[in-house]
Amino acid sequence: MDQDEITGANFRVYRLVPGVVRCDHPQGAEVNAQDAHEVVExxxxxxxxxxxxxxxxxxxxxxxxxxxxxxxxxxxxxxxxAMYVGSPLSRTIANFFIGVARPDVPARVFTDLDDAQGWLLDDG
Incomplete structure (x- = not known):
């Protein structure tokens, strides 16, 4: 049986829609290396x-x-x-990641959940 959700101490990863995975962190999360390894896995x-x-x-x-x-x-x-943000702090974290870490995949910041999902599902 396929697994649809995996949770850890500082995250929840689940299938949002077929072909898209979502990761949520709890309010006030301080994401460390162990969390990152677990999320990636x-x-x-x-x-x-x-x-x-x-x-x-x-x-x-x-x-x-x-x-x-x-x-x-x-x-x-x-x-x-797609990084879904709301507060100025979450926007700063997302923009910092894109600007400094420079991921090897297309990455964008969104304030609208529907726009983020649409972009992820767009093959173009």
Missing amino acids: AIATLAGGEPTPVLVDLRGTRTVSREARRIFRESRAPSKL
Whole structure:
């Protein structure tokens, strides 16, 4: 039986729609290297080891460590990365990741969930 959701101490990863995986962090999350390894592994598990579009909800995230950013950047799990933000802090975290970590996959920041999902599902 296929698994549809994996949770850890500081994350929840699940199938949002067929072909898209979502990662949520709890309010005030401080994402560290262990969290990052577990999230990457969870995404790969749900995607059957194949790269897949990933939506990350950063609205409640407080910090992401340097080591966690490196782990996320080097991950081959996402084929596209949409970062869903709300607060100025979550927007800063997302923009910092794109600007400094420079992921090897297309990555964008969104304030609208429907726009983020639409972009992830667009093959163009």
